[in-house]
Amino acid sequence: MRRFGELIGVAVAGLTARKVRTLLILLGPILGVAAIVAAIGINESSKGDLKAKLRELGTDLIVANAQDAIGGFGADPRIPEEAAARVARLPDVTSVTGTLQLSNIVTLPFAAAEDYYRAFPVPIIATHLNLPTTMDVPLVSGRFLNGFDEASASRVAVIGRDLANEYGYIANEARSIQLGGVNYGVVGVLDYVLLEPSMDSAVFITFANAVEDWDVDDPDPTRLYIRAPTNTRYVAEEIPTVVSLGGPDGANTKVPTDLLDAQSQVDENLNNLTKMMGGLALVVGGVGIANVMSISVIQRSSEIGIRRALGHSRGTIAFQFLIEALVIGVMGGILGAGVGAGVVWMVSEMRDYTMILSVSGLFRWASVSVGVAVVAGLYPSTKAARLEPLETLRLG
Amino acid sequence: MSSTPVSESLLSLEGVSRVYGEEVLVHALRDVWLDIRAGEFLSIVGPSGSGKSTMLGLLGVLDLPTSGSIRIQGTEVNTLPDAERSRLRGEAIGFVFQQFHLVPHLTALGNVETALLYRNLSRKERRRRSLEALEKVDLVHRADHRPIQMSGGEQQRTAIARAIVTEPLVVLADEPTGALDTQNASNVMEIFAGLRSPERAVCIVTHDLEVAAATGRRISMLDGEIVSDESQVAVS
Ligand SMILES: Nc1ncnc2c1ncn2[C@@H]1O[C@H](COP(=O)(O)OP(=O)(O)O)[C@@H](O)[C@H]1O
Numbered sequence: 010m011r012r013f014g015e016l017i018g019v020a021v022a023g024l025t026a027r028k029v030r031t032l033l034i035l036l037g038p039i040l041g042v043a044a045i046v047a048a049i050g051i052n053e054s055s056k057g058d059l060k061a062k063l064r065e066l067g068t069d070l071i072v073a074n075a076q077d078a079i080g081g082f083g084a085d086p087r088i089p090e091e092a093a094a095r096v097a098r099l100p101d102v103t104s105v106t107g108t109l110q111l112s113n114i115v116t117l118p119f120a121a122a123e124d125y126y127r128a129f130p131v132p133i134i135a136t137h138l139n140l141p142t143t144m145d146v147p148l149v150s151g152r153f154l155n156g157f158d159e160a161s162a163s164r165v166a167v168i169g170r171d172l173a174n175e176y177g178y179i180a181n182e183a184r185s186i187q188l189g190g191v192n193y194g195v196v197g198v199l200d201y202v203l204l205e206p207s208m209d210s211a212v213f214i215t216f217a218n219a220v221e222d223w224d225v226d227d228p229d230p231t232r233l234y235i236r237a238p239t240n241t242r243y244v245a246e247e248i249p250t251v252v253s254l255g256g257p258d259g260a261n262t263k264v265p266t267d268l269l270d271a272q273s274q275v276d277e278n279l280n281n282l283t284k285m286m287g288g289l290a291l292v293v294g295g296v297g298i299a300n301v302m303s304i305s306v307i308q309r310s311s312e313i314g315i316r317r318a319l320g321h322s323r324g325t326i327a328f329q330f331l332i333e334a335l336v337i338g339v340m341g342g343i344l345g346a347g348v349g350a351g352v353v354w355m356v357s358e359m360r361d362y363t364m365i366l367s368v369s370g371l372f373r374w375a376s377v378s379v380g381v382a383v384v385a386g387l388y389p390s391t392k393a394a395r396l397e398p399l400e401t402l403r404l405g
Numbered sequence: 406m407s408s409t410p411v412s413e414s415l416l417s418l419e420g421v422s423r424v425y426g427e428e429v430l431v432h433a434l435r436d437v438w439l440d441i442r443a444g445e446f447l448s449i450v451g452p453s454g455s456g457k458s459t460m461l462g463l464l465g466v467l468d469l470p471t472s473g474s475i476r477i478q479g480t481e482v483n484t485l486p487d488a489e490r491s492r493l494r495g496e497a498i499g500f501v502f503q504q505f506h507l508v509p510h511l512t513a514l515g516n517v518e519t520a521l522l523y524r525n526l527s528r529k530e531r532r533r534r535s536l537e538a539l540e541k542v543d544l545v546h547r548a549d550h551r552p553i554q555m556s557g558g559e560q561q562r563t564a565i566a567r568a569i570v571t572e573p574l575v576v577l578a579d580e581p582t583g584a585l586d587t588q589n590a591s592n593v594m595e596i597f598a599g600l601r602s603p604e605r606a607v608c609i610v611t612h613d614l615e616v617a618a619a620t621g622r623r624i625s626m627l628d629g630e631i632v633s634d635e636s637q638v639a640v641s
């Protein structure tokens with residue numbers, strides 16, 4: 010152990026005696042490791058926001074849209090009550106909410122605003138009562154539509170958060186809005202719905218109101234929102250069959266986070282290319298180490314000769330130079346990982362990424378640098394060990 | 406029946422030859438027999454190319470003979486593996502060369518300490534012994550200087566400190582005054598003379614007949630052979 014410590018001391022003294030040369034051969038491993046760490050880190054961090062957002066959203070919401078089972082576009086496809094109930098009974102499904110969007114209803118915060126709001130129609134959505142549960146979105150204020158509203162078809166509405174802002178709605182204020190000239194009391198404001206941003210500027214009413222006030226014949230939704238925390242994909246594939254059951258009604262499904270999910274996947278091809286380029290830089294750095302150290306062995310032949318005369322064996326000499334290479338590999342690895350991590354941090358700051366850096370990756374690439382340096386050191390160290398001491402001493 | 410006690414043989418060459426080269430053969434040493442005993446102070450003289458350096462390298466097993474054997478205290482060492490041979494060399498021999506061969510990036514103290522590496526000594530102990538050796542050559546005040554900051558004489562004295570810090574049985578010096586002016590040369594020779602002890606031998610290769618005259622035994626070489634081996638009345 011003491012011997013090893015002494016060897017490291019000798020190697021470090023040899024390296025620090027030639028600072029510029031040492032810095033130059035350190036550049037190879039530093040650049041190689043830094044390039045790989047930075048490229049992979051930036052690549053991953055650029056997806057970090059998406060990943061974080063996905064975690065927040067969850068990837069288990071399915072949207073099913075009514076469609077004629079025959080495949081054509083029927084006038085007004087719906088998902089009947091029984092079909093929605095069948096979907097709700099699927100084992101992995103925890104929550105189902107049906108909605109129906111009503112069109113051509115002018116919505117106004119107050120009568121005088123008519124000109125402006127006719128130009129920008131607000132979506133009116135008839136919904137089942139468990140929408141906040143299925144979408145996993147809380148209310149900012151007030152309450153959502155409830156069973157009493159549904160049973161009595163009382164004219165109450167919940168509005169989306171953007172709409173509330175636009176109308177200058179104050180929390181829990183007793184206020185009404187006009188839907189096609191009919192006044193509805195606002196009972197609550199729904200928070201932002203990240204998976205369905207159109208809901209942020211919508212007005213929600215009960216199906217009972219839709220039937221009563223707006224000429225809708227059946228309280229059947231055109232769209233189902235389904236939560237299936239397990240087997241999401243299988244459930245999504247299953248739903249069209251469950252909805253149609255051979256009948257004329259049908260549905261197509263999609264998982265809205267799928268696109269995000271695909272975007273959030275790090276491009277493996279790009280990563281592999283980077284690793285190859287960085288690996289190449291490391292190999293070139295290794296060749297540099299072997300080259301410079303070989304020259305150094307010749308320059309230091311007198312030192313090697315005198316060490317042999319003082320009793321150091323060939324093995325000890327070889328080890329001394331191998332440890333110089335090892336120290337270069339370790340330093341290059343650590344500095345390279347540090348520089349790479351710094352670059353990832355800087356780019357993440359500049360582009361507002363959520364920085365993602367794998368510590369095990371840092372260690373892995375640093376140790377690759379150590380491996381390359383040691384392999385590169387093999388040739389010069391055997392060369393040093395093979396020198397004939399008497400000849401090197403004779404030359405002075 | 407022992408009148409004068411025969412002192413212990415420290416180093417011996419037995420029928421040693423050394424041939425250099427593969428195509429053109431150079432017989433640098435031909436069938437040399439030599440025995441160096443404890444307490445001896447000897448010089449090796451001879452013209453350039455006569456094989457003095459070759460013989461000194463073989464005496465210190467820094468090189469291997471083409472034939473014949475080298476013994477340290479009776480043990481044949483030329484057949485040992487390198488690690489073992491190197492260890493014995495480090496323990497028994499102290500080398501001094503004409504060109505000093507100090508490691509340029511190490512201080513005088515660091516150079517002396519190099520001789521004590523890999524011997525399982527603490528850093529403190531290495532330091533203590535090295536300073537002691539520098540003391541013997543009167544260079545403690547130069548301990549932290551690098552070779553480039555020292556005069557030739559000081560560098561050679563550092564090299565001598567490095568050679569003796571291990572308390573070797575034999576000090577082998579190859580033209581140690583060859584690169585020095587007369588003043589420094591005589592100073593260095595004084596130090597060598599002072600290294601003599603009953604347990605140790607000091608062997609100096611030299612051109613300088615005055616230097617040779619100061620030693621107790623003079624070996625003359627010519628064309629790779631020992632042509633004379635004279636004991637002389639030790640001066641001073
Ligand atoms: N490595 C070598 N290869 C070939 N010839 C060598 C080598 N080393 C020394 N010689 C030759 O061996 C002979 C003895 O050299 P050397 O021992 O250095 O003599 P000296 O030290 O007495 O001047 C010389 O002729 C020299 O040229």
Ligand SMILES: [Mg+2]
Pocket residue numbers: 457458459579
């Ligand atoms: Mg010579």
